[in-house]
Amino acid sequence: MTLASKGAAIDIRGVSKFYGNFTALDDVSLRVEPGEFMSFLGPSGSGKTTTLNLIAGFTDLSTGEIRLGERSIGHVPAHKRNIGVVFQHYALFPHMTVAANVAYPLKQRGMGKAERAQAVEASLRKVQLESFAHRYPSELSGGQQQRVALARAMVFNPSLLLMDEPLGALDKKLREVLQLEIKRIHRELGSTFVYVTHDQEEALVLSDRIAVFNKGRIEQVGTGHELYTAPQTLFVGQFIGESSVLRGPHRSAGDETALTLGGATLTVPGAAKGEGPQVILLRPEAATVQAPGTGPRDGRTNVVAGTVREMLYLGSAMKYEVALAGGGHVIARTATQESPFAIGSPVEVAWNPKDSTLLADDGSTAAL
Amino acid sequence: MRLRLPRLLLGLTCLLIAVWLVAPTLVVIPMSFADKKSLAFPPTGFSLQWYENFFTNPQWFGSLVTSAKVAVMVALVATVIGTMAAIGIERMKSRTGGLIRAVLITPMIVPGVVLAVGVYAVYLDTQLVGTWAGYVLAHTLLAIPFVVIAVGANLAVFDARLETAAASLGASRLKTFFTITLPLILPGILSGALFAFVTSFDEVIVSLFITSPQLKTLPVQIFSSMTRDADPTVAAVGSLIFMATSLIIGLGLIFGTRRRGA
Ligand SMILES: Nc1ncnc2c1ncn2[C@@H]1O[C@H](COP(=O)(O)OP(=O)(O)OP(=O)(O)O)[C@@H](O)[C@H]1O
Numbered sequence: 001m002t003l004a005s006k007g008a009a010i011d012i013r014g015v016s017k018f019y020g021n022f023t024a025l026d027d028v029s030l031r032v033e034p035g036e037f038m039s040f041l042g043p044s045g046s047g048k049t050t051t052l053n054l055i056a057g058f059t060d061l062s063t064g065e066i067r068l069g070e071r072s073i074g075h076v077p078a079h080k081r082n083i084g085v086v087f088q089h090y091a092l093f094p095h096m097t098v099a100a101n102v103a104y105p106l107k108q109r110g111m112g113k114a115e116r117a118q119a120v121e122a123s124l125r126k127v128q129l130e131s132f133a134h135r136y137p138s139e140l141s142g143g144q145q146q147r148v149a150l151a152r153a154m155v156f157n158p159s160l161l162l163m164d165e166p167l168g169a170l171d172k173k174l175r176e177v178l179q180l181e182i183k184r185i186h187r188e189l190g191s192t193f194v195y196v197t198h199d200q201e202e203a204l205v206l207s208d209r210i211a212v213f214n215k216g217r218i219e220q221v222g223t224g225h226e227l228y229t230a231p232q233t234l235f236v237g238q239f240i241g242e243s244s245v246l247r248g249p250h251r252s253a254g255d256e257t258a259l260t261l262g263g264a265t266l267t268v269p270g271a272a273k274g275e276g277p278q279v280i281l282l283r284p285e286a287a288t289v290q291a292p293g294t295g296p297r298d299g300r301t302n303v304v305a306g307t308v309r310e311m312l313y314l315g316s317a318m319k320y321e322v323a324l325a326g327g328g329h330v331i332a333r334t335a336t337q338e339s340p341f342a343i344g345s346p347v348e349v350a351w352n353p354k355d356s357t358l359l360a361d362d363g364s365t366a367a368l
Numbered sequence: 369m370r371l372r373l374p375r376l377l378l379g380l381t382c383l384l385i386a387v388w389l390v391a392p393t394l395v396v397i398p399m400s401f402a403d404k405k406s407l408a409f410p411p412t413g414f415s416l417q418w419y420e421n422f423f424t425n426p427q428w429f430g431s432l433v434t435s436a437k438v439a440v441m442v443a444l445v446a447t448v449i450g451t452m453a454a455i456g457i458e459r460m461k462s463r464t465g466g467l468i469r470a471v472l473i474t475p476m477i478v479p480g481v482v483l484a485v486g487v488y489a490v491y492l493d494t495q496l497v498g499t500w501a502g503y504v505l506a507h508t509l510l511a512i513p514f515v516v517i518a519v520g521a522n523l524a525v526f527d528a529r530l531e532t533a534a535a536s537l538g539a540s541r542l543k544t545f546f547t548i549t550l551p552l553i554l555p556g557i558l559s560g561a562l563f564a565f566v567t568s569f570d571e572v573i574v575s576l577f578i579t580s581p582q583l584k585t586l587p588v589q590i591f592s593s594m595t596r597d598a599d600p601t602v603a604a605v606g607s608l609i610f611m612a613t614s615l616i617i618g619l620g621l622i623f624g625t626r627r628r629g630a
């Protein structure tokens with residue numbers, strides 16, 4: 001038998017999932033390109049696993065359609081979907097050796113013994129566990145078990161591989177090693193990968209694109225860079241990377257909006273987003289801390305006064321948390337200074353309007 | 369050194385309890401070698417005639433064969449039904465599961481005599497008294513609770529997510545059951561089967577009600593022999609069964625622990 005190894009596209013169209021009258025997924029649509037590495041990122045309970053389970057066929061769709069390549073798979077039973085899945089809890093069969101675990105999907109597909117042995121060895125080699133073939137899962141470390149699970153999920157060359165927080169149970173160091181390994185395997189296989197995580201760093205390292213989930217909806221899909229520099233919702237802006245949020249009454253004039261914050265007028269490009277209250281999202285590296293009375297300089301025309309509340313020395317940079325006179329606070333990251341501002345000293349925070357983003361206030365807070 | 373006395377007392381107590389538990393069984397062994405037809409302890413003389421009687425007298429040996437056949441059939445039927453029931457109950461999310469479980473376990477709780485009277489009444493009408501089917505049906509009823517409990521306990525620690533994993537790897541529900549679920553709950557099924565066998569093999573009460581001169585199980589034969597006269601063949605049977613069960617349980621323990629160690 002020949003096993004195709006090209007990645008397949010996934011098309012999720014208007015998919016919802018209800019549990020009783022609770023909506024776990026609310027009209028989600030998403031396209032994952034063939035061979036793409038897509039991550040699902042979002043807080044706990046936002047519907048990442050639910051979406052993955054719908055693709056894998058572990059749960060039934062309430063409404064909508066899912067296509068894998070040309071095939072509509074919404075009503076195909078899980079065991080006929082030919083999708084590889086790696087679970088957070090490994091799910092290795094404890095009564096089988098590593099080799100038997102990896103051979104299991106090939107057996108189901110009726111592959112001959114000799115061919116099977118070869119494929120198992122090749123797959124184990126990809127995860128550097130050839131010499132562990134005869135061990136039982138209980139004789140392996142967590143990281144090794146997850147490698148076996150990965151070998152088992154890819155041995156039948158599925159066009160799509162799903163992973164639900166596969167590294168969630170491992171320590172940080174091992175996680176980083178395995179991230180690189182997963183990325184390499186993705187390159188070698190050419191399959192489409194969908195990867196669930198709630199670790200944004202992991203998502204940024206691994207993915208071509210990231211889908212940000214919140215409360216059963218997808219807030220935004222884009223590359224890590226797009227999500228960081230051009231978030232479309234306050235939730236995304238706050239979820240990805242560090243940021244400060246400034247709130248105040250606004251007035252739009254043409255292609256520019258101004259927010260009033262304790263006497264200061266802060267401008268930001270773009271017209272107001274919708275009818276409701278607006279916020280300015282500011283990244284720490286866009287803001288500068290300067291001595292009071294310095295005023296606008298080098299295009300940094302937005303200036304607000306405040307007091308240093310916290311000062312952290314980060315080696316290559318310094319981080320200030322400045323409490324603003326008009327309420328709220330700004331986090332600023334600057335290059336290391338010879339004589340930094342002390343905690344409690346009055347300062348000004350300044351930034352270039354085009355380095356900040358205007359967003360509708362959806363009420364989300366940075367609490368993570 | 370101060371620990372010595374308490375330790376001694378503890379050891380002595382344990383020994384006493386052990387003797388208390390095992391002695392009645394062990395007493396049977398010397399009695400089985402008696403040379404006179406009496407069940408006195410300690411016995412006088414030595415002979416193997418009661419063993420000989422057991423194996424040559426068709427009344428005795430026939431009842432052993434009957435008991436063994438019934439017990440094997442009961443073990444098979446009860447294990448299949450009990451295992452399926454345990455799996456079904458485990459998968460049920462609603463309260464119905466608990467209810468069904470309670471119903472299945474009642475034969476274990478209801479006093480044997482009460483059950484026996486009921487079974488007898490039904491059997492009279494349906495002409496099942498003294499038949500193979502009668503024994504197997506009644507004993508299976510009594511054995512199912514043990515299988516449900518043993519398999520249920522094993523299912524409670526079985527990781528059902530492995531079945532999801534198997535599905536993702538291309539195994540159908542049936543394939544998954546035979547390649548993943550069954551091997552992993554096999555210890556529970558085996559111990560359930562063993563319990564079922566033993567339950568049937570030494571069942572007296574119901575059997576006494578539904579017995580017939582043509583088809584008698586061993587416990588019924590022992591019981592009627594005891595009430596008729598003091599035949600030391602009973603002691604010979606007791607010794608044989610004691611040794612056989614010790615052997616089976618011993619092997620089971622060794623096999624069981626080795627499985628778990630692997
Ligand atoms: N079987 C179920 N019955 C009822 N509600 C469910 C069920 N499965 C999931 N949910 C609900 O659906 C929502 C989404 O769950 P999901 O598992 O997809 O979250 P998640 O994004 O994977 O979160 P996490 O990061 O914690 O894994 C949650 O609020 C959860 O409580």
Ligand SMILES: [Mg+2]
Pocket residue numbers: 048049050164
């Ligand atoms: Mg999840």
